[in-house]
Amino acid sequence: MVVGNIILRLRGSLEFKCQLDSTDVPHVQKVISRTFEALGSQVKAESLVLSLSSSPVFLWPNKGGHATAGEISPNRPCKDLQQLIQTDDQESSRKKSAKKDKNNPTAGIINLTLMTEVTEPGVLSAPTLLRGSKKHHLLQTTLPMDCVVSVLSSESISVVCGTLVGALCSQLGDMEKVALRHMKGTALLIPQPFHFLLPAPVGLVTVVYPAGVPDSQLETQRKELHSLFELPDDRPYLRRANALHFPDEPYKDGYLRNPHVHLNHPALENGKPYLVQGVYSYHHYMQDRVDDNGWGCAYRSLQTICSWFQQQGYVERAVPSHKEIQQALVEVGDKQGSFLGSRQWIGSIEVAAVLDQLLGVTSKIMFVSQGSELASKGRELANHFLSEGTPIMIGGGVLAHTILGVAWSETTGQIRYLILDPHYTGAEDLQVITDKGWCGWKGPEFWDQNAYYNLCLPQRPKTI
Amino acid sequence: MKTSGLLVGSHNITQSKHCEQSLVSQSHSVIMYNNVCFLKVSRMLPGGMSVIGVFLVTPPELSKEAQNTLRRLIFAVDKHISKGRLWSLTEEDVTEKVTLHICSKTRKVVCRTYDVRDPKSSAKPADWKYQSGVCTSWPLLTCSVGLNLVFPVLEMHVLPQDMEKCMKEGLQTWAKQIEDGLCLINGDAMPGEVELLGGQKKNAKAVQQTFRAQILIPMAEPQSERRLTASVKVCSGSLTLKGMVQCRAYLHSNKPRAKHATEVIKRDVINTVSSRVEMFLEDLLMEGEDKGSVGVQQVLPRRVFAPVPGMSLCVCDYMFPDECVSDVSDRLKEMLDWETPEDSIDTSQEAVPEAPTIDLKNTVVQKNLKAKSTLDARPKTPSEDPTEAHKSHKTYYAGVAMAAAIALLATGTSLIYLSD
DSSP: OOTTEEEEEEEEEEEEEEEESOOOHHHHHHHHHHHHHHHHHHHTSTTEEEEETTSSOEEEGGGTTEESSTTOOTTSBTTHHHHHSOOOHHHHHHHSOSSOOTTOTTTTOEEEEEEEETTOOOSOOSOEEEEEOOOEEEEEEEEEEEEEEEEETTSBHHHHHHHHHHHHHHHHHHHHHHHHHTOBTTBOBOEEEEEEEETTTTEEEEEEEETTOOGGGGHHHHHHHHHHTTOOTTSOSSSGGGSOOOTTSOOSSOOOBOGGGGSOOOOOTTEEEEEOOSOOBOOOTTGGGOOOTTTOHHHHHHHHHHHHHHHTTSOOSOOOOHHHHHHHHHHTTSSOGGGTTOOOOOOHHHHHHHIIIIIOOOEEEEEESSGGGGGGOHHHHHHHHHHTOOOEEEEETTEEEEEEEEEEETTTOOEEEEEEOTTOOSOSOHHHHHHTTSEEEEOGGGSOTTSOEEEEEEOOOSOO | OOEEEEEEEEOOSSOOOOOOOOOOOOOOOOOSOOHHHHHHHHHTOOBTOEEEEEEEEEOGGGHHHHHHHHHHHHHHHHHHHHTTOOSOOOTTSOOEEEEEEEETTTOOEEEEEEETTOTTOOOEEEOOOOOSSOOOOOOEEEEEEEEEEEEEEETTOOTTTTHHHHHHHHHHHHHHHHHHSEEEETTBOOOTTOBTTTTOOTTOOOOOOEEEEEEEEESSOOOSSOOSBOEEEEEEEEEEEEEEEEEEEEOOSSSOBHHHHHHHHHHHHHHHHHHHHHHHHHHHHHHOOOGGGTTSEEEOOEEEEEEOTTSSOEEEEEEOTTOOHHHHHHHHHHHHOOOOOGGGSBOOSSOOOOOTTOOHHHHHHHHHHHHHSOOOOOOSSOTHHHHHHHHTOOOOOOOTTOSEEEEEEOSOOOOSOOOO
C-alpha cells in the first residue's frame, strides 16, 4: 500500500425502483438503464449527505464538501477527519495483541455512510398527486453500495468528496452492466460489490458480481479481469472468497486467522523467512465441541489446510469435520467401515488422500528417514512456500504438526521452522497462543531426531 | 349561557409553573355534535401545539352533568384527533388531557385530568392557574421538506376506492423513515439532552428565536431478507406525491431540549403531509370521482400561516387550489373565532404549482363576490367577556402538565342543555 495514503470506505443502500410497461427485452433494458441514470443524478444531488461513522460529522459532498462540525472546512486535509472519529480503544486492545497490525494496510480506514437530506430546499412547489393507471411490473430492490477509495492524506476534503461521488457513479455503472448482462425476463439479479487487494502496482480494486451466481459460472468475467489487471492466469485473485477482509469486520466463525503475523521472525545471518501465502484459520484440539485430545492432531492440521483452500477461493465447501474426513477415507477405500467413529490416528498419506477426495487438491509427499535430516531441507521447503505457499502437514513419531514457514540461511545452513501446533486445547486467545509458542518459531531440535517423518505438501490447482 | 371549547397548548414533560393567561370567548351555538371540528382544529395547529383539553361553562345546576359530558368529550376528542396519525407516541409523551368546568355564576373553575390512554381512567384533580403577563416568544423551528414518493397500486387494488389504502401504506413507510431520521438544529447534530436556549435569562423578554431544522435519512433501508433478485410486483397503477411542504413547530420556552425539538418538528412534517392527503381524499369522496383527473397532476391543499392575535405564534390552514385567502379567513373565524385580516395571512410559504386544474377565472369571480359582501360584523365579545378577561388575573394554581394554554373556540359540542 502506498504510504501517506488514507482509505475511505463509503457504504449505503440506494433504492432501485422501476416500472416495466412490457416485458420485452429492449424495453426492459432501456428502463433499467434509465433507472440507473436517475440514481446517478440522485448521487450528484446537493441533498446527498455522507455521515462519518462514529462521529457527529456530516458532509455534503455536492456542496463543495461543506460539513456540520465547525472545525472541518472543505480545505482541510482529509486526515483531519480521523481525529474526529471516536474509537473504542478499550474494546480493540482487549481482543487483539498489543502489536499493531503493520501488515494490514486497511487499518485506520475511514468509514462513511450514505444519507440524504429531505430538507434540502429545491425549486419545488406545493405538493401534487399524480395518478397513473398503466398496468406494469414494478421492480424493486436496494443496491448495496460499497465504494473504497485510496487518497493522499493531505488531499483536501472537498476533493475527496468529489472522488467518493465519482466512485459511487462508476459503481452504479458497473452495477448496470452486471444487471443487464445477467438479467432474465423480469428477474434482476442484485449486483454486489467485492473489494480485492491485488498485487502491486494494481492495489485496491472493486468488482461487481451478480448475487446467486456461483464463482464457477463467472470464470469468463474473471478471465477478462485477469487480463485487464495483468494477473497470472493460474491462481485465483478475484473469487468472492479472495475479497479483502476489513479489520473492523470481525470474522463471525470464531476461529483465529493468521496468528503468525503477530510474531517476530528470526533474524538469521544471510537468511530470510519464507512463509505461507494468504489466509488460513487455526484449527486445534477441542474445537467444535469435538474432544479429540490425544488423537486428532493430524485431523486438525488437515482442517487448517482445508481452511486455506477455502479462503483462497479454490473451493467453496466448508472445512470438513472429523466425521467427514473419516467418511472420505472409507470412500476411497483407504480405511474399512470400522474406521468411522473411531479415534484412530491418520498420517500424511491419509491427509493427501482426503485433500484429493474432498477438495480435488493433489499433494507432494516428502519423506525423511530421520528427524535430523529435516535440518537440510531448507531449500526444498523454501521453494514450496515460494511457489505454492500452502501450509504443510508433517507427521512423525507420535505427533502431527503444521509447518507455516521456514527461515533458512543458504550460507550458514541455519534453519528455523514456523510451527502451528494442533495440540493446543485452550480458547482462541491470541496472546496465549503466541506467547506460549503454540504458534511459533522452532529450531531443528524440535523434531525427534531419530523418528521418520512424512510431509504432505499440498499443491495449488492451476485455476482462476 | 353556554360556552364550550377546546384547550390548545403545548404539553411540557416536567412540572411547569408558567401559565398562560386564559382567553375565553363566546361561541355561536352550533347544535350538532361534530367530530370533524376537533380534527379541523387539530390540523390548524403547527408542531409542538396540540389539543390538550376541553372546557365547558355551565350554570351551577348543570355542574355535575357537565363533568360526565367533559369526560366523554375528552376521550372522543382524543380518539378523533389521533385517528390516522402516522407517528407513534413515545413513553415520554404526556397523555393526560385537561377538562375545565367553569360555573357561569360563581366563576369557580374545576380542573381535572384524564389519562386518555386508559379508557377506564378516573379523573385526577388538578389546579388551574392564571398568571398575568402573557407568555411571549416560543422558540420556533422551521424546515421545508421535499417529497418525491411513488406508491405502487398493486393489481388487487382498484382506484379510486383503494386510493386511501395505498396512500396510507406508502405514507406509513415514509413516516417511519422521518421518525427514525436524524435531525440537525441550526446545522448541528446535538445530543438529545442539550438545552437549546442555554444561557438565556429566565424572565427576559427575548425576541422569538428561530431554529432551522434539517432532517437526514438513509437513502434506502437495506433489505431485511437475503434476496438474490429484485422483487417483482404486478401493479395496476401508481400514485406519485411530489413537492415541498413547509413545516413549523413551536417549543415550550421552559428549557427545551434538543430531543424535544427534533420530536416536534418531525411530527409536524408527518402531520402536514398526512393532513393534506386526508383532506384531499375527503374532498374527493365528497365531490365524487373526476374521470379526468387520472394522469393529471392534482394540486394538494397548500399550507398557509396566520398569526394568533396577541401572540407571536402562527396557526396554519390549508387552501385548496380553487380557494382564496378570504376562505381561510372565514375558516379561522369559524373554528377559532378570531378576526384575521386577509393581508396578515401568509400564503407565500408554499409556491403555487403550475397545475392545469386551477381555474383562475373562477377564483377571480370568487374574489369579486367576496369583496362585495360586507364583513360579518358579529359582536366579538358579548357582555361577559371583557370582564372575564380582566377578572382572569386571579391566582388559581396550576397543576400537572400545563405549560401554556390558549383557550380557543370550537363549534359544536354535544350538549344536553340546548334549550336556552
